[in-house]
Amino acid sequence: MTVSPLARPFPDIAAISGVRIGTATAGYKAWTRNDVTLFAFDPGTSVAGVLTRSRCPSPEVELCRTRLANGTARAVVINAGNSNAFTGLTGRQAAAAQTAHAAALLGCDVGAVFAASTGVIGVPLPQDKAVAGVEAAFAALGSASWHDAANAIGTTDTFAKGAIVTAMIGATRVTLAGVIKGSGMIAPDMATMLGFIVTDAKVAPTFLQAALSAANARSFSCITVDGDTSTSDTVLAFATGAAGNAELTDARSAGADAFAAALADVCGQLARLVVRDGEGASKFIAIAVDGAEDDRAARVIALSIANSPLVKTAIAGGDANWGRVVMAVGKAGEAADRDRLAIRFGNTEVAANGMVVPGYDEAPVAAHLAGQDIEIGVDIGLGQGRARVWTCDLTHGYISINADYRS
Amino acid sequence: MTVSPLARPFPDIAAISGVRIGTATAGYKAWTRNDVTLFAFDPGTSVAGVLTRSRCPSPEVELCRTRLANGTARAVVINAGNSNAFTGLTGRQAAAAQTAHAAALLGCDVGAVFAASTGVIGVPLPQDKAVAGVEAAFAALGSASWHDAANAIGTTDTFAKGAIVTAMIGATRVTLAGVIKGSGMIAPDMATMLGFIVTDAKVAPTFLQAALSAANARSFSCITVDGDTSTSDTVLAFATGAAGNAELTDARSAGADAFAAALADVCGQLARLVVRDGEGASKFIAIAVDGAEDDRAARVIALSIANSPLVKTAIAGGDANWGRVVMAVGKAGEAADRDRLAIRFGNTEVAANGMVVPGYDEAPVAAHLAGQDIEIGVDIGLGQGRARVWTCDLTHGYISINADYRS
Numbered sequence: 001m002t003v004s005p006l007a008r009p010f011p012d013i014a015a016i017s018g019v020r021i022g023t024a025t026a027g028y029k030a031w032t033r034n035d036v037t038l039f040a041f042d043p044g045t046s047v048a049g050v051l052t053r054s055r056c057p058s059p060e061v062e063l064c065r066t067r068l069a070n071g072t073a074r075a076v077v078i079n080a081g082n083s084n085a086f087t088g089l090t091g092r093q094a095a096a097a098q099t100a101h102a103a104a105l106l107g108c109d110v111g112a113v114f115a116a117s118t119g120v121i122g123v124p125l126p127q128d129k130a131v132a133g134v135e136a137a138f139a140a141l142g143s144a145s146w147h148d149a150a151n152a153i154g155t156t157d158t159f160a161k162g163a164i165v166t167a168m169i170g171a172t173r174v175t176l177a178g179v180i181k182g183s184g185m186i187a188p189d190m191a192t193m194l195g196f197i198v199t200d201a202k203v204a205p206t207f208l209q210a211a212l213s214a215a216n217a218r219s220f221s222c223i224t225v226d227g228d229t230s231t232s233d234t235v236l237a238f239a240t241g242a243a244g245n246a247e248l249t250d251a252r253s254a255g256a257d258a259f260a261a262a263l264a265d266v267c268g269q270l271a272r273l274v275v276r277d278g279e280g281a282s283k284f285i286a287i288a289v290d291g292a293e294d295d296r297a298a299r300v301i302a303l304s305i306a307n308s309p310l311v312k313t314a315i316a317g318g319d320a321n322w323g324r325v326v327m328a329v330g331k332a333g334e335a336a337d338r339d340r341l342a343i344r345f346g347n348t349e350v351a352a353n354g355m356v357v358p359g360y361d362e363a364p365v366a367a368h369l370a371g372q373d374i375e376i377g378v379d380i381g382l383g384q385g386r387a388r389v390w391t392c393d394l395t396h397g398y399i400s401i402n403a404d405y406r407s
Numbered sequence: 408m409t410v411s412p413l414a415r416p417f418p419d420i421a422a423i424s425g426v427r428i429g430t431a432t433a434g435y436k437a438w439t440r441n442d443v444t445l446f447a448f449d450p451g452t453s454v455a456g457v458l459t460r461s462r463c464p465s466p467e468v469e470l471c472r473t474r475l476a477n478g479t480a481r482a483v484v485i486n487a488g489n490s491n492a493f494t495g496l497t498g499r500q501a502a503a504a505q506t507a508h509a510a511a512l513l514g515c516d517v518g519a520v521f522a523a524s525t526g527v528i529g530v531p532l533p534q535d536k537a538v539a540g541v542e543a544a545f546a547a548l549g550s551a552s553w554h555d556a557a558n559a560i561g562t563t564d565t566f567a568k569g570a571i572v573t574a575m576i577g578a579t580r581v582t583l584a585g586v587i588k589g590s591g592m593i594a595p596d597m598a599t600m601l602g603f604i605v606t607d608a609k610v611a612p613t614f615l616q617a618a619l620s621a622a623n624a625r626s627f628s629c630i631t632v633d634g635d636t637s638t639s640d641t642v643l644a645f646a647t648g649a650a651g652n653a654e655l656t657d658a659r660s661a662g663a664d665a666f667a668a669a670l671a672d673v674c675g676q677l678a679r680l681v682v683r684d685g686e687g688a689s690k691f692i693a694i695a696v697d698g699a700e701d702d703r704a705a706r707v708i709a710l711s712i713a714n715s716p717l718v719k720t721a722i723a724g725g726d727a728n729w730g731r732v733v734m735a736v737g738k739a740g741e742a743a744d745r746d747r748l749a750i751r752f753g754n755t756e757v758a759a760n761g762m763v764v765p766g767y768d769e770a771p772v773a774a775h776l777a778g779q780d781i782e783i784g785v786d787i788g789l790g791q792g793r794a795r796v797w798t799c800d801l802t803h804g805y806i807s808i809n810a811d812y813r814s
Contacts, residue, residue, distance in 0.1 A: 056737030056745040086733045086745060088762030121730025122763055231737050309716075310809055317810030323528025326493045330463030330638050338463040338493060355495030356529055395810070399803050402717055403724030 018240025022140035026133025028081035052233035071205030167262035169255030202241035280397025292385030304332035312394035340381030425647025429547035433540025435488035459640030478612030576662030609648035687804025699792030711739035719801035747788030
């Protein structure tokens with residue numbers, strides 16, 4: 001697999017207090033790579049999560065949804081190569097057995113063990129391999145790095161994706177680190193991916209959930225590769241509390257703003273890394289919509305542009321075809337007035353007041369589109385609504401990857 | 408341009424009483440082909456139409472919307488190579504001038520002259536060429552065949568598309584013929600295309616509109632190539648009345664059922680021809696959804712499948728990846744119960760009750776997917792709602808055509 005031309009190096013992530021990582025080979029496919037990952041947390045770790053809105057979710061998603069209500073976590077196990085989705089009772093039993101085995105090994109309640117699986121849909125997770133795999137990962141706890149985990153949770157990913165930030169809560173420095181996988185079947189609500197964020201901050205589950213949900217709305221729910229949404233989308237955040245700060249219980253706690261901003265930063269970084277590994281991507285596209293009726297309308301319009309195959313292929317071809325942006329604004333169904341619309345590529349305004357700008361010079365636009373980082377700006381001209389979303393271009397690479405993935 | 412492997416031969420369409428056709432070269436692009444088409448109707452012709460729901464429509468669409476209220480038509484002029492969309496006042500003036508010139512030549516009110524343009528967005532229709540072009544087409548009235556018209560209205564189309572049916576209204580045989588263009592930027596409400604249907608039946612405008620709207624709901628609004636919707640979608644139906652039947656004034660008129668069924672037949676044939684010319688298409692895909700909560704939900708689910716890049720690339724690769732169908736059902740947002748879902752490819756059931764069928768044999772499915780005409784059937788298992796939609800696969804050809812179209 002060729003590494004995406006938009007790849008970013010994996011950051012330097014040191015150990016986070018309160019979590020140990022182990023990886024192992026369960027052998028879900030005919031390969032020798034690590035494909036099962038276990039994060040084990042110290043007692044007292046709180047948890048929050050955002051999960052796919054698919055009406056046909058995997059058993060792992062259902063299991064997470066149920067167990068999130070407890071608010072505490074001791075482990076999460078991640079399987080790569082088999083999504084276990086649409087596998088009926090057999091698949092449900094495998095997920096239950098794997099998490100029960102992890103709980104037995106860790107000596108904790110099974111309700112504190114989370115799970116996520118990614119890969120082909122429709123093949124039940126083989127229970128024997130899943131149980132043996134998590135046992136091997138348990139035996140390896142403490143030996144795997146964050147980089148190892150990022151590699152072990154990937155499937156069609158072409159590079160390991162991680163992010164790390166720090167924040168000050170009072171006089172205590174806390175760290176937030178995360179890894180994520182995803183490159184296709186990526187669309188909002190939320191993006192199709194598995195993401196895991198761990199902080200050593202002490203955060204009550206309810207506030208962790210509120211901060212994660214808010215961060216999600218401006219990160220994972222604002223990216224799209226192909227408009228498709230998986231049955232397995234999962235982002236979980238864990239707070240071990242090992243840093244020793246005074247617990248953040250709600251938005252009024254001292255340092256809560258700093259923590260929420262740091263969490264949003266990590267989520268935004270991880271989300272954009274997923275776009276940078278979009279299947280076949282050759283260009284990263286940031287879409288800014290301003291002047292819509294309200295923020296919701298701006299997001300609908302921005303996603304209409306971001307999901308348009310015609311816009312995405314035009315960018316792939318380096319073609320300043322702003323007419324296709326007009327088309328995408330028009331089809332979004334939100335309030336728009338053709339004669340107030342303005343469009344820019346990079347810093348160059350190409351259209352305003354319902355037509356091409358007088359004396360339009362395509363040269364600076366062509367130069368911008370020849371680069372790897374593309375900006376499309378649209379001003380609807382009606383109100384104050386704004387949105388920012390991120391996508392990639394649509395290339396022959398996407399077709400090659402997806403027309404022959406399962407075989 | 409390579410002809411689509413899914414092409415169908417142009418049918419034998421004889422002259423329809425009450426309409427004359429002329430084609431000419433306006434020279435909207437650097438080519439020598441015919442690119443302006445004029446249909447001239449005898450006095451007493453009624454008209455109905457369905458138009459794009461884009462919030463940024465072309466001036467031709469606005470002009471049609473206004474003039475449809477009159478209910479009568481004497482002509483429609485169609486320009487190919489320039490959509491005149493998003494061209495401000497200059498574009499509006501060009502459309503007004505071209506139709507006014509046609510009205511002067513025909514000696515009729517300008518409100519009875521319709522227009523449609525297709526091609527690049529954002530370049531004003533050159534008024535001098537548009538006026539000279541329609542004058543040349545007027546001079547050629549009566550010399551062009553339906554096949555000539557189908558060729559002259561095309562842009563990226565790879566084959567001429569037409570359909571003809573007849574119906575009995577009492578003892579009078581009436582004929583309905585149509586031509587259509589469209590191959591990309593094709594998505595419902597309604598499909599991105601220009602379509603023109605003429606019948607010699609005598610039909611009151613209100614009933615013609617009702618019958619066309621009903622036919623549209625099950626034809627042009629049920630096809631998708633890429634989920635994109637143009638600024639110029641237009642389907643117009645004209646009834647010259649030359650056949651001499653007793654006028655159809657409403658659904659209770661004798662023969663109204665037969666006429667409506669024939670109109671729906673023509674619309675369905677034309678709509679499916681557009682899919683058969685889908686950009687880069689190598690396979691025609693019919694999607695049948697049954698058992699949804701209601702027909703509306705069934706259509707949303709069917710279009711979610713039809714618009715999924717992952718489903719479309721799987722079909723392109725001949726891959727029986729029914730997990731992607733599950734994904735598309737799940738993301739549609741309509742009521743679905745994973746454990747009641749059943750999926751078939753062709754006549755072979757592959758999944759039922761939330762998992763693969765026992766003893767599933769991929770051989771007959773692989774054989775079906777190796778063909779050109781693919782059927783995907785989904786039973787939601789909840790209610791009586793049903794829908795049928797049509798699409799094509801997503802191939803390297805789509806990328807090649809669209810990554811370098813405008814240049």
